[in-house]
Amino acid sequence: MAPEVMRVAETPADDPQAAATLARSLGPGPFALVVVFVSPRAPERERQVRALSRDLAPAPVIGCTTAGEIAAQGYAEGMIVAAAFPAAHFAAEPLLIPDLSSLDAQAVIGDLIRARGALARRRPDWEHEFVYLLVDGLSAKEDELASLLSPGLGATPLFGGSAADGTRFLETFVFHGGKALRNAAVVTILRTDCPVKVFKFDHFRPTDTRMVVTHADPARRTVQAINAEPAAREYARLLGKDPGQLTPFTFAAHPVVVRVGGRHHVRSIRQVDENGDLIFYSAIDEGLVLTLAEPLDMADHLAGALAGLTGAQRPAAILACDCVLRRMEAQEKQLTGRISTLLRDHGVTGFSTYGEQLNAMHVNQTLTGVALYPPGAAP
């Protein structure tokens, strides 16, 4: 039997003994790290996380709130999911970035490099390494943070997700040290003897319809005018829709992309403000040329992409950050069942995000994650 690379447990969000249930389900440690994905519906989420931290100590427990969880049966909601990394195969060093509004780049990079060095000294025989980022999804600081972290990464790949709050967009938390934190991020360096592969899937194709952002507020990720017209109205016109019918499902199905360095990157629209502005999930600026994109078949694309992760060996487990817009598209197109089956069959665990990070980039509408292969295998 293949060695256990990642152990997963889940319990309903309203389970009063959630922490105990999870600790029991995870079984005996020791664990190098436990990540919890907590539904925004969970009452007393901070108490549960604190209890879990205490139960699993000395294993660090980190986590975040979600827009839905990915658990044993695929897409799930209203759950607390815990993913534990056995100390037999992993060493982890979580770093808290407590205040995203006053980032000290040098300090963060220094901490990151020192942490990586410490891990490398602790486990020089394990040659695989990746960085996992959990960040407040309403901070609008992900682009800056990802960009800031990259000098400290070296060759180590980074992926992560923005904490979410269902579809309410009110408050998002990351967990660290038994606390629920806002406007914060947790950067965790993992060193392992399991070969790893960090990946990013998206399933869009640009169309010929383009537009120019003529007025925007980059700090608030808000676009007021497109093509010198109110943004929502112009977006609706280009789609051929009534501006009053724009919903999150419309945004999920019709993202816009920017072309940078010969590639297209999705800039997802989060919501329409009362005044007709468009609020984005990621950084935006005036003078950008946005291209309307159309989606490919999501399920087919995912099946192919997941199959592509199996090279010489099938991944033993996958830790993923899945954009909430994908979950919405699956619902809109009634693909939730197929997608869930695919996620379950490939052992994917994770949560639905307000945005994903890959290396130095903050992106939207992707499935980003890490595939973990049995120790000694070639990915």
Add this chain to the structure above:
Amino acid sequence: MSPRSLLNPEDSPARQTDKLLQIVEVLMRRVEQGTDLSGAAYAQFERAAMLEEQVRARTRELEAALDLLNQSNARLAAANRETEAARRNLADAIETVQEGFGLFGPDDVLVMCNSRFGLQLSDIQPALVPGLSFARYVELVSGSGQLSLPEGVSAQDWAVLRLRRHRDRSTNFTVALKGDRWLQVSEHRTGDGGTVILQTDVTDIIRAEREARGRLLDDQARIVRATLDHISQGVCIFDAEARMIGWNERAAELLAVNRTRFRPGLAFDDLAGRLSPGSLRFEGLRAWVGGPTPRQPLRFEVTREGGVVLDAFAQEMPDGGFVISFTDVTAERRAIAGLSRANETLEARVAARTLELGEALAHAERASATRSRFVAAASHDLLQPLSAAKLFLASMEDEDLNPRAMDALGKTRSALHSVETILDALLDISRLESGRLSVRPQPVPLGPLLARLAEEFAPIAADNGLSLRLRPTAAVVVSDPTWLRRILQNLIGNALRYTDRGGVLVGVRHTQAGIRAEVTDTGPGIPEADREAIFREFHRLNARASASEGMGLGLAIVERASALLGHAVTLDSRLGRGSRFVLHLGPPAEAPAAAPPAPPVPRPDLPRDLIGLLVAADSDMRRALTHLLDGWGVNILDVPDPDEALALIEEIGLPPDFVLIDARAGDEDAGLALMQDLARRHGPLPARLLTATRAEPLRLRALRAGVPLLYKPLDTGLLQRFVASAARRD
């Protein structure tokens, strides 16, 4: 989804222009400002995206490079594994070799060796490790305490010799080790100039060989001893220093020496001195023993007191020693002496008898020669007048005579023919007996020959009222045609002569033994007692026939002629029933090429003014020939001798058209000389020499002189042909 226009078509142109200006303005600002502070977040994203792309590209390259590196590493590892495996296999292989195995590289440095390499040289074996040079190896071996160096050879000498051997492509030698152990060393050059050394312990083999040889020598010594004691010869064996090392009792016996004197180490000189003082023969032996080696074997005979004769034989042995053997030949010598005395007596008697026989033989030969000469001379002298008589008769036949005279003439001719036949037979016998007759064997078709004989004898058979039958044949045999014809002629003639009624059958039979010609008659048969006698000359059975029919010479000729030709004659006869003579002619032969048909005899259609010169000493002959030629209308100048012939031709001043010279026996060369004289004055003239001498040398001499022979008794047909040819010459 079709692309939507950047501008809303429903807008007014002014509004559209205004929007375009705003769009252009914002785009220009972006281009100009790049990233300002307000858009820092997006700019960070943009940089990250660009970076990501570069990293992605770099990563791809790195991965490719890594992949290549891994592949080459894998290949290197595989190659290393193979090399290691090959080395291990080789090491395992050489370890399984029973011999000591060492491999030196082309640089003469030890590459590898197995655990048995140098095992016998235990004091130096630990030093025999890869990296060792060949020179050092030899030095180590030569200095090994285990090595048993040959006497007078130092370790350095040995090393030098060993290194010299190393220069050969391949060498093989055996090394002696202490404790009677032996090592065989084989050295071979490998393809790349390295050297393989195999060391085989051959101690067991060498010891076994030595034991076998020792046993063999013991066995041989026993056999030699037994042989020495057994043989009747006395034997003494000496070593290279001429000291006795072996002998047998018989030697002491034969040499009459007290056997206590024989002892090992006895010097040859002592022994020789004791034997027979002053004997020259033994002095010779001493010289031989003292002489330089190698010595040739020496054999001599010595007579001991008491008349004992010893045959002594001394021979050198390969080691420089020698063996002397003595044989008592007294009895043999006595026997030989007796034999030689008997031989002398016998030889004297044989000589006396040979003398007598020689005289008798000479006498017989003289008698035979006298008889042959007499017969030849008599025949010749008889032939002369006979020729004349025949010529006279021939000329008379042209005369107009009365019937009685014609009858007498016919009888005369018949009588003369008989005489001529008898004389021919006598001449034949004389020639056959003289042994000087030459026969020319050649393929002879029997068919034509027998046909002619049948034709010849048909009238005689008819006269006697007998049948003469001949079976046709295509047989061909090798024989002399003339003499074969004569033999058959005589056999047929004889058969007809002695047969009263019935007839004669001539046939040819092919048998396993060859071709047989058979003449079978229905005559009275020949009694057993007479069967040898009939082959003697002048022997006739039942002498019924007249003298004209022969004198009993036929079978004598048959016997002699067939003996000469190598044909056997056998007789098969039953009294009162008939006889059969069989001539055995040997195997059949190839038919000869068909001879051109003989030219027809020309008619004597001669010109009237033809002049012939006839030289004949015998006046009868001269007259007879003149008479004959006159009858043919030829003018004949007849003279008795060459001188007159020359004088006459001189007087006339005209050469004759032809010349005939009748020569007496032994006088033929005078005729040839005359023709040379005539030819000198008048050029070559047609000429014939008439002679009764049937000798081949004369025939050839005459031909060369341009004067072919015409034999007597003269065949008028041949003469006529000659004269006609001379006439046509003009």
